[in-house]
Amino acid sequence: MDSPIPSQASQFRPWPNQAILVKIFHWVNLISLCLMMTSGLQIYNANPVFGGRAGWHFPPIFLLGGWLAGGRHWHFAAMWIFSLNLLGYGLYIVITRRWKHRFLGSNDLKALQNSNNKKRVTYAWHRLAYTIIIPILLLAILSGLGMYKPAQLHWIVDFFGSWQALRIVHFTSVPIVVIFALIHSLLGLKVGGQRLLESIFW
Known part of the structure; x- marks a missing residue:
């Protein structure tokens, strides 16, 4: 046959x-x-x-x-x-209302715990990664501004406790962002394959 x-x-x-x-x-x-x-x-x-x-x-x-x-x-x-x-x-x-599909919600938490739908779970992991990276990026920018203008923005240095702590936070934010980019790409591959990744840039 x-x-x-x-x-x-x-x-x-x-x-x-x-x-x-x-x-x-x-x-x-x-x-x-x-x-x-x-x-x-x-x-x-x-x-x-x-x-x-x-x-x-x-x-x-x-x-x-x-x-x-x-x-x-x-x-x-x-x-x-x-x-x-x-x-x-x-x-x-915000303007396109895409934020509703970008960040973690209660349904995503339930999917991570109970869902047998692999695609649904992958989307939930993606939204979790998007949600976690926001405070990391804000910390990277805030700590960078503190290092850029420590005299004018001394309150940023005080917020982190010390100059060395500020430098450590800023430095460690880099590998976290790189890890996020890798996870972001791998999850995109899992959901849409090579075509999806290529469509993001071309």
Whole structure:
């Protein structure tokens, strides 16, 4: 008996279509994050958070700026781009009411505990990741502003308890954001496959 021929619907699935603003937000996020991470490592090398000036340094291949002042210029320029892009995305999801489908709700918690629907559980994990990353990003921006203008924004330094605590919070926010990006991508792959990921940028 011949194997069944796949239906036309299964052969020609529609390509996921993302709004142009979503593509722009993702591209700006990706570029500004890369600029901030590489320039941030340049700043880190001038006075490592862990171990002082004698602490472990990152290799030049991962650095941007050439020296401390150059790293700072790149870092703060990219920070403004990232922050304004994040604000724009926040306004976008509020105006389009996408926030209703982005963040964790009581139904998602129930799905994580009881649902046997794998796709539903994946969406719930995605919303959990979106919800957790918001305070992390706010802490990263707040701690960065405190390091940028410690005299003018001394209350930020006081909020974190000390200058060193401020630096540790800011530094550790970076791997958390990278982990979020990986989880975000893996969950997208699980739900929509390679086509969904490609549609976010192209």
